[in-house]
Amino acid sequence: TRPLIALGIETSCDDTCAAIVTSDRQILSEVLRTQHHLHEPMGGIVPKLAHHAHMRNLPEVVKEAIQKAGLGERGIQEIDIIAVTRGPGLAHCLGVGLNAAKTLAAALNKPLIGVHHMEAHALTARLTTRDPATDQDQASSDIVPIGSDPYPSFPFLTLLVSGGHTLLLVAHSVDRYTTLATTVDDSIGEAIDKTARELDIPWLPGRAGGPGASLEEFAKGSQDPTRYLDRLPIPMSLRNNKWEMKFSFAGVKSAATRIVNQEKSTSPTGEMDEEKKKDLAAGFQNCAVAHLCQKVEQGLMDCRKQGLEISSLVISGGVGRNATLRSKIEEVCNQFDSRAMKASKPAGRRASAATEGTSAATEVPRQPVQVICPPPKLCTDNAVMIAWTGLERYQQGLVDPYDIDIAPKWPL
Protein backbone atom coordinates (compact mmCIF):
# COMPACT_ATOMS: atom_id res chain seq x y z
CA THR A 1 0.00 0.00 0.00
CA ARG A 2 1.30 3.40 -0.92
CA PRO A 3 1.66 6.13 1.69
CA LEU A 4 -1.24 8.53 2.21
CA ILE A 5 -1.01 12.01 0.72
CA ALA A 6 -2.44 15.08 2.46
CA LEU A 7 -3.00 18.63 1.30
CA GLY A 8 -2.78 21.07 4.20
CA ILE A 9 -4.06 24.65 4.25
CA GLU A 10 -3.31 27.24 6.94
CA THR A 11 -4.71 30.78 7.06
CA SER A 12 -5.24 31.40 10.78
CA CYS A 13 -3.08 34.50 11.02
CA ASP A 14 -0.99 36.47 8.55
CA ASP A 15 0.63 33.77 6.43
CA THR A 16 -1.15 32.06 3.56
CA CYS A 17 0.17 28.50 3.42
CA ALA A 18 -0.42 25.25 1.57
CA ALA A 19 1.62 22.07 1.62
CA ILE A 20 1.51 18.48 0.49
CA VAL A 21 2.88 15.84 2.85
CA THR A 22 2.88 12.03 2.87
CA SER A 23 2.32 9.64 5.74
CA ASP A 24 5.90 8.38 5.32
CA ARG A 25 7.21 11.84 6.22
CA GLN A 26 7.92 13.30 2.82
CA ILE A 27 7.23 16.98 2.33
CA LEU A 28 6.31 17.00 -1.36
CA SER A 29 5.69 20.72 -1.52
CA GLU A 30 5.41 23.71 0.71
CA VAL A 31 4.26 27.18 -0.29
CA LEU A 32 4.04 30.16 2.03
CA ARG A 33 3.06 33.71 1.17
CA THR A 34 3.74 36.12 3.98
CA GLN A 35 1.87 39.37 4.51
CA HIS A 36 4.54 40.86 6.69
CA HIS A 37 5.00 43.89 4.43
CA LEU A 38 1.29 44.76 4.77
CA HIS A 39 1.11 44.69 8.56
CA GLU A 40 4.57 45.94 9.51
CA PRO A 41 3.83 49.61 8.78
CA MET A 42 0.60 49.33 10.81
CA GLY A 43 2.50 48.18 13.90
CA GLY A 44 0.64 44.89 14.18
CA ILE A 45 -1.60 42.49 12.32
CA VAL A 46 -4.72 44.15 10.90
CA PRO A 47 -7.39 41.41 10.58
CA LYS A 48 -9.14 43.04 7.64
CA LEU A 49 -5.94 43.36 5.62
CA ALA A 50 -5.03 39.78 6.48
CA HIS A 51 -8.46 38.56 5.38
CA HIS A 52 -8.22 40.26 1.99
CA ALA A 53 -4.68 39.09 1.41
CA HIS A 54 -5.68 35.48 2.14
CA MET A 55 -8.58 35.76 -0.32
CA ARG A 56 -6.25 37.16 -2.94
CA ASN A 57 -3.40 34.72 -2.41
CA LEU A 58 -4.82 31.37 -1.39
CA PRO A 59 -5.85 30.10 -4.84
CA GLU A 60 -2.37 30.68 -6.28
CA VAL A 61 -0.73 29.22 -3.17
CA VAL A 62 -2.78 26.03 -3.42
CA LYS A 63 -2.19 25.79 -7.16
CA GLU A 64 1.55 26.15 -6.68
CA ALA A 65 1.63 23.54 -3.90
CA ILE A 66 -0.14 21.04 -6.17
CA GLN A 67 2.10 21.81 -9.15
CA LYS A 68 5.31 21.54 -7.15
CA ALA A 69 4.37 18.28 -5.44
CA GLY A 70 5.02 16.16 -8.52
CA LEU A 71 1.90 14.10 -7.92
CA GLY A 72 1.28 10.97 -9.99
CA GLU A 73 -0.67 10.71 -13.22
CA ARG A 74 -3.98 11.22 -11.46
CA GLY A 75 -2.82 14.69 -10.42
CA ILE A 76 -4.91 16.20 -7.68
CA GLN A 77 -6.89 12.96 -7.38
CA GLU A 78 -3.75 11.40 -5.86
CA ILE A 79 -4.44 13.45 -2.74
CA ASP A 80 -6.12 11.29 -0.10
CA ILE A 81 -7.18 13.84 2.47
CA ILE A 82 -7.60 17.59 2.85
CA ALA A 83 -6.57 19.11 6.17
CA VAL A 84 -7.19 22.69 7.22
CA THR A 85 -6.79 24.89 10.29
CA ARG A 86 -10.19 25.42 11.92
CA GLY A 87 -8.86 27.51 14.78
CA PRO A 88 -7.84 29.16 16.94
CA GLY A 89 -7.10 32.31 14.98
CA LEU A 90 -8.62 35.32 13.26
CA ALA A 91 -12.20 34.42 12.33
CA HIS A 92 -12.33 35.82 8.81
CA CYS A 93 -8.90 34.52 7.98
CA LEU A 94 -9.80 31.02 9.14
CA GLY A 95 -12.93 31.22 7.01
CA VAL A 96 -10.95 31.70 3.81
CA GLY A 97 -8.89 28.57 4.35
CA LEU A 98 -11.75 26.48 5.68
CA ASN A 99 -14.08 27.33 2.81
CA ALA A 100 -11.45 26.55 0.23
CA ALA A 101 -10.66 23.24 1.91
CA LYS A 102 -14.32 22.25 2.29
CA THR A 103 -15.07 23.02 -1.34
CA LEU A 104 -12.00 21.16 -2.58
CA ALA A 105 -12.75 18.15 -0.39
CA ALA A 106 -16.40 18.04 -1.42
CA ALA A 107 -15.64 18.48 -5.12
CA LEU A 108 -12.94 15.81 -5.07
CA ASN A 109 -14.95 13.59 -2.72
CA LYS A 110 -12.07 13.36 -0.21
CA PRO A 111 -12.14 13.26 3.58
CA LEU A 112 -11.89 16.63 5.29
CA ILE A 113 -9.96 17.05 8.53
CA GLY A 114 -10.27 20.21 10.60
CA VAL A 115 -7.10 20.81 12.59
CA HIS A 116 -6.40 22.67 15.82
CA HIS A 117 -3.51 25.04 15.13
CA MET A 118 -1.76 24.38 18.49
CA GLU A 119 -2.10 20.63 18.17
CA ALA A 120 -0.40 20.93 14.81
CA HIS A 121 2.50 22.87 16.35
CA ALA A 122 2.79 20.14 18.98
CA LEU A 123 2.76 17.25 16.51
CA THR A 124 5.35 18.74 14.11
CA ALA A 125 8.17 16.97 15.92
CA ARG A 126 6.59 13.63 15.08
CA LEU A 127 7.02 14.47 11.40
CA THR A 128 10.62 15.64 11.66
CA THR A 129 11.92 12.72 13.70
CA ARG A 130 11.87 9.02 13.05
CA ASP A 131 9.30 6.74 14.62
CA PRO A 132 11.25 3.63 15.66
CA ALA A 133 8.08 1.54 15.29
CA THR A 134 7.38 2.32 11.64
CA ASP A 135 10.44 4.00 10.15
CA GLN A 136 12.85 1.12 10.69
CA ASP A 137 13.92 0.52 7.12
CA GLN A 138 13.22 3.90 5.67
CA ALA A 139 16.39 5.31 4.23
CA SER A 140 16.97 8.92 5.15
CA SER A 141 15.17 10.99 2.60
CA ASP A 142 16.61 14.07 0.99
CA ILE A 143 13.24 15.76 1.17
CA VAL A 144 12.40 15.21 4.80
CA PRO A 145 14.31 17.29 7.33
CA ILE A 146 14.86 14.37 9.66
CA GLY A 147 17.17 15.43 12.45
CA SER A 148 19.03 13.39 15.01
CA ASP A 149 16.42 14.15 17.65
CA PRO A 150 14.59 11.25 19.25
CA TYR A 151 10.96 10.59 18.39
CA PRO A 152 8.45 12.12 20.79
CA SER A 153 6.17 9.31 21.79
CA PHE A 154 3.10 10.17 23.86
CA PRO A 155 2.91 11.63 26.39
CA PHE A 156 5.31 14.50 25.77
CA LEU A 157 5.49 18.18 26.65
CA THR A 158 5.44 21.05 24.19
CA LEU A 159 6.69 24.53 24.91
CA LEU A 160 5.29 26.85 22.26
CA VAL A 161 7.00 30.22 22.33
CA SER A 162 6.42 32.73 19.54
CA GLY A 163 4.92 36.08 18.68
CA GLY A 164 1.47 34.54 18.90
CA HIS A 165 1.76 31.83 21.54
CA THR A 166 3.25 31.22 24.97
CA LEU A 167 2.04 27.81 25.95
CA LEU A 168 3.17 24.74 27.85
CA LEU A 169 1.10 21.69 27.15
CA VAL A 170 1.02 17.94 27.54
CA ALA A 171 0.30 15.94 24.41
CA HIS A 172 -1.35 12.74 25.68
CA SER A 173 -2.37 11.42 22.27
CA VAL A 174 -3.12 12.69 18.76
CA ASP A 175 -6.47 13.89 20.02
CA ARG A 176 -5.88 14.80 23.67
CA TYR A 177 -3.91 17.68 25.14
CA THR A 178 -3.87 19.51 28.44
CA THR A 179 -2.65 23.05 28.93
CA LEU A 180 -0.23 23.38 31.84
CA ALA A 181 0.38 27.11 31.45
CA THR A 182 -0.45 29.94 29.13
CA THR A 183 0.19 33.66 29.27
CA VAL A 184 -2.10 35.98 31.18
CA ASP A 185 -0.96 39.01 29.19
CA ASP A 186 1.63 39.39 26.42
CA SER A 187 3.19 36.58 24.45
CA ILE A 188 6.91 36.17 24.99
CA GLY A 189 7.57 37.22 21.39
CA GLU A 190 5.67 40.49 21.87
CA ALA A 191 7.68 41.26 25.00
CA ILE A 192 10.95 40.49 23.25
CA ASP A 193 10.12 42.56 20.18
CA LYS A 194 8.98 45.53 22.23
CA THR A 195 12.12 45.45 24.36
CA ALA A 196 14.33 45.15 21.29
CA ARG A 197 12.61 48.24 19.87
CA GLU A 198 13.01 50.18 23.11
CA LEU A 199 16.69 49.36 23.10
CA ASP A 200 16.92 50.38 19.47
CA ILE A 201 18.95 47.29 18.75
CA PRO A 202 20.60 47.27 15.35
CA TRP A 203 18.71 45.08 12.88
CA LEU A 204 20.71 42.14 11.64
CA PRO A 205 20.23 42.18 7.90
CA GLY A 206 19.72 38.85 6.25
CA ARG A 207 19.30 37.03 9.49
CA ALA A 208 16.11 35.15 10.18
CA GLY A 209 14.43 35.62 13.51
CA GLY A 210 13.67 39.33 13.54
CA PRO A 211 14.13 41.49 16.63
CA GLY A 212 14.52 38.48 18.93
CA ALA A 213 17.52 37.20 17.02
CA SER A 214 19.05 40.69 17.06
CA LEU A 215 18.47 40.97 20.80
CA GLU A 216 20.11 37.61 21.41
CA GLU A 217 23.16 38.61 19.38
CA PHE A 218 23.34 42.01 21.03
CA ALA A 219 23.10 40.51 24.54
CA LYS A 220 26.21 38.44 23.89
CA GLY A 221 28.25 41.62 24.23
CA SER A 222 27.12 42.18 27.82
CA GLN A 223 29.87 42.51 30.44
CA ASP A 224 27.48 42.51 33.39
CA PRO A 225 24.17 40.72 32.76
CA THR A 226 23.28 41.15 36.45
CA ARG A 227 23.48 44.98 36.38
CA TYR A 228 19.67 45.35 36.49
CA LEU A 229 18.93 42.09 38.27
CA ASP A 230 16.94 43.58 41.14
CA ARG A 231 14.87 45.65 38.76
CA LEU A 232 13.96 42.72 36.55
CA PRO A 233 12.18 40.31 38.89
CA ILE A 234 11.13 36.93 37.52
CA PRO A 235 7.35 37.14 37.07
CA MET A 236 5.05 34.77 38.95
CA SER A 237 8.05 33.24 40.59
CA LEU A 238 7.90 29.78 42.05
CA ARG A 239 8.94 31.05 45.45
CA ASN A 240 5.91 33.27 45.86
CA ASN A 241 3.34 31.44 43.80
CA LYS A 242 4.24 27.83 44.05
CA TRP A 243 1.33 26.44 42.10
CA GLU A 244 0.60 29.34 39.84
CA MET A 245 1.09 27.82 36.41
CA LYS A 246 0.80 30.99 34.36
CA PHE A 247 3.16 32.95 32.16
CA SER A 248 3.30 36.71 32.31
CA PHE A 249 5.54 38.93 30.20
CA ALA A 250 3.93 42.36 30.44
CA GLY A 251 5.67 43.13 33.74
CA VAL A 252 9.20 42.37 32.63
CA LYS A 253 8.55 44.20 29.36
CA SER A 254 7.44 47.32 31.25
CA ALA A 255 10.33 46.98 33.68
CA ALA A 256 12.79 47.00 30.77
CA THR A 257 11.07 50.04 29.25
CA ARG A 258 11.22 51.87 32.58
CA ILE A 259 14.93 51.18 32.87
CA VAL A 260 15.55 52.50 29.36
CA ASN A 261 13.58 55.68 30.05
CA GLN A 262 15.29 56.26 33.35
CA GLU A 263 18.77 55.72 31.90
CA LYS A 264 17.96 58.11 29.07
CA SER A 265 16.66 60.79 31.41
CA THR A 266 19.78 60.70 33.58
CA SER A 267 22.25 60.55 30.71
CA PRO A 268 23.92 63.79 29.56
CA THR A 269 23.43 62.81 25.92
CA GLY A 270 19.83 61.72 26.42
CA GLU A 271 20.82 58.31 25.11
CA MET A 272 21.37 55.09 27.00
CA ASP A 273 24.97 53.99 27.19
CA GLU A 274 25.77 51.11 24.80
CA GLU A 275 27.32 48.99 27.57
CA LYS A 276 24.25 49.38 29.71
CA LYS A 277 21.99 48.55 26.80
CA LYS A 278 23.79 45.26 26.34
CA ASP A 279 23.51 44.50 30.06
CA LEU A 280 19.80 45.21 29.96
CA ALA A 281 19.31 43.05 26.87
CA ALA A 282 21.11 40.16 28.59
CA GLY A 283 19.31 40.71 31.89
CA PHE A 284 15.93 40.82 30.18
CA GLN A 285 16.68 37.66 28.22
CA ASN A 286 17.85 35.81 31.32
CA CYS A 287 14.75 36.87 33.20
CA ALA A 288 12.39 35.70 30.46
CA VAL A 289 14.25 32.40 30.11
CA ALA A 290 14.27 31.82 33.87
CA HIS A 291 10.53 32.43 33.94
CA LEU A 292 9.97 29.79 31.25
CA CYS A 293 12.31 27.35 32.98
CA GLN A 294 10.50 27.61 36.30
CA LYS A 295 7.21 26.71 34.68
CA VAL A 296 8.72 23.84 32.72
CA GLU A 297 10.24 22.49 35.93
CA GLN A 298 6.96 22.85 37.78
CA GLY A 299 5.13 21.23 34.86
CA LEU A 300 7.49 18.25 34.92
CA MET A 301 7.04 17.92 38.68
CA ASP A 302 3.26 17.97 38.25
CA CYS A 303 3.46 15.33 35.52
CA ARG A 304 5.61 13.18 37.78
CA LYS A 305 3.01 13.45 40.51
CA GLN A 306 0.42 12.20 38.07
CA GLY A 307 2.65 9.31 37.05
CA LEU A 308 2.97 10.51 33.47
CA GLU A 309 6.01 9.03 31.77
CA ILE A 310 7.00 12.16 29.85
CA SER A 311 9.45 11.11 27.13
CA SER A 312 10.47 14.50 25.85
CA LEU A 313 9.87 18.20 25.61
CA VAL A 314 9.41 19.76 22.19
CA ILE A 315 10.41 23.42 21.90
CA SER A 316 8.55 25.14 19.11
CA GLY A 317 7.98 28.69 17.86
CA GLY A 318 10.29 31.49 16.78
CA VAL A 319 11.62 32.19 20.28
CA GLY A 320 12.73 28.55 20.40
CA ARG A 321 15.66 29.59 18.22
CA ASN A 322 17.18 31.28 21.25
CA ALA A 323 20.30 29.36 22.28
CA THR A 324 20.17 30.46 25.93
CA LEU A 325 16.59 29.27 26.17
CA ARG A 326 17.41 25.89 24.66
CA SER A 327 20.38 25.21 26.90
CA LYS A 328 18.59 26.29 30.08
CA ILE A 329 15.54 24.17 29.25
CA GLU A 330 17.89 21.26 28.57
CA GLU A 331 19.37 21.69 32.05
CA VAL A 332 15.91 21.50 33.57
CA CYS A 333 14.86 18.46 31.55
CA ASN A 334 18.08 16.69 32.35
CA GLN A 335 17.10 16.61 36.01
CA PHE A 336 14.04 14.53 35.22
CA ASP A 337 14.19 10.84 34.47
CA SER A 338 11.52 9.86 32.01
CA ARG A 339 11.16 6.32 33.33
CA ALA A 340 11.39 7.23 36.98
CA MET A 341 8.49 9.57 36.37
CA LYS A 342 6.29 6.57 35.85
CA ALA A 343 7.96 4.58 38.62
CA SER A 344 7.11 7.30 41.09
CA LYS A 345 3.38 6.90 40.70
CA PRO A 346 1.42 7.09 43.95
CA ALA A 347 2.14 4.00 46.05
CA GLY A 348 -1.42 2.64 46.00
CA ARG A 349 -1.57 2.46 42.23
CA ARG A 350 1.88 1.03 41.94
CA ALA A 351 1.10 -1.75 44.37
CA SER A 352 -1.78 -2.88 42.20
CA ALA A 353 0.42 -3.07 39.11
CA ALA A 354 2.29 -6.17 40.16
CA THR A 355 4.49 -6.43 37.06
CA GLU A 356 5.86 -2.96 37.37
CA GLY A 357 8.11 -3.68 40.37
CA THR A 358 8.98 -1.11 42.94
CA SER A 359 12.66 -0.54 42.21
CA ALA A 360 12.26 0.46 38.57
CA ALA A 361 13.95 3.77 39.22
CA THR A 362 17.17 2.13 40.33
CA GLU A 363 17.26 -0.84 37.94
CA VAL A 364 16.41 0.89 34.68
CA PRO A 365 19.16 3.05 33.18
CA ARG A 366 18.54 6.73 33.57
CA GLN A 367 16.66 8.25 30.67
CA PRO A 368 16.51 12.02 30.93
CA VAL A 369 13.59 13.86 29.41
CA GLN A 370 14.87 14.74 25.94
CA VAL A 371 14.66 18.20 24.43
CA ILE A 372 13.57 18.21 20.80
CA CYS A 373 13.77 21.25 18.53
CA PRO A 374 12.19 20.84 15.09
CA PRO A 375 13.79 22.84 12.24
CA PRO A 376 12.97 26.56 12.65
CA LYS A 377 11.07 26.71 9.36
CA LEU A 378 8.55 24.18 10.65
CA CYS A 379 8.27 25.86 14.07
CA THR A 380 6.71 29.01 12.65
CA ASP A 381 3.25 28.93 11.11
CA ASN A 382 3.13 26.62 8.11
CA ALA A 383 0.82 24.22 6.30
CA VAL A 384 3.16 21.25 6.56
CA MET A 385 2.19 20.82 10.20
CA ILE A 386 -1.49 21.02 9.25
CA ALA A 387 -1.16 18.36 6.57
CA TRP A 388 0.81 16.14 8.97
CA THR A 389 -1.74 16.54 11.76
CA GLY A 390 -4.47 15.72 9.24
CA LEU A 391 -2.65 12.47 8.48
CA GLU A 392 -2.22 11.61 12.15
CA ARG A 393 -5.91 12.27 12.79
CA TYR A 394 -7.07 10.43 9.71
CA GLN A 395 -5.07 7.38 10.74
CA GLN A 396 -6.96 7.48 14.04
CA GLY A 397 -10.27 7.58 12.18
CA LEU A 398 -10.90 11.25 12.96
CA VAL A 399 -12.67 12.82 9.98
CA ASP A 400 -15.00 15.85 9.85
CA PRO A 401 -18.19 16.56 7.88
CA TYR A 402 -18.11 19.10 5.04
CA ASP A 403 -20.19 21.58 7.01
CA ILE A 404 -17.81 22.18 9.92
CA ASP A 405 -17.43 25.76 11.04
CA ILE A 406 -14.43 27.84 11.99
CA ALA A 407 -13.41 27.76 15.67
CA PRO A 408 -11.64 31.10 16.32
CA LYS A 409 -11.50 30.45 20.07
CA TRP A 410 -10.95 26.75 20.30
CA PRO A 411 -9.83 25.46 23.67
CA LEU A 412 -7.44 22.53 23.66
Ligand code: KG4
Ligand atom coordinates in the same frame (compact mmCIF):
# COMPACT_ATOMS: atom_id res chain seq x y z
O1 KG4 B 1 7.01 31.74 15.51
P1 KG4 B 1 7.47 33.05 15.00
O2 KG4 B 1 8.56 33.08 13.98
O3 KG4 B 1 6.30 33.86 14.36
C1 KG4 B 1 5.15 34.30 14.91
O4 KG4 B 1 4.96 34.30 16.12
O5 KG4 B 1 4.32 34.75 14.08
O6 KG4 B 1 7.94 33.90 16.26
C2 KG4 B 1 8.44 35.18 16.11
C3 KG4 B 1 9.05 35.63 17.40
C4 KG4 B 1 9.43 37.09 17.33
O7 KG4 B 1 9.01 37.70 18.53
C5 KG4 B 1 10.93 37.04 17.24
O8 KG4 B 1 11.55 38.20 17.72
C6 KG4 B 1 11.23 35.81 18.08
O9 KG4 B 1 10.24 34.90 17.69
N1 KG4 B 1 12.58 35.26 17.88
C7 KG4 B 1 13.50 35.13 18.85
C8 KG4 B 1 14.65 34.60 18.25
N2 KG4 B 1 14.39 34.39 16.93
C9 KG4 B 1 13.11 34.79 16.73
N3 KG4 B 1 13.47 35.44 20.15
C10 KG4 B 1 14.57 35.21 20.87
N4 KG4 B 1 15.71 34.73 20.37
C11 KG4 B 1 15.81 34.39 19.07
N5 KG4 B 1 16.94 33.90 18.59
Ligand code: ZN
Ligand atom coordinates in the same frame (compact mmCIF):
# COMPACT_ATOMS: atom_id res chain seq x y z
ZN1 ZN C 1 1.27 29.32 15.32
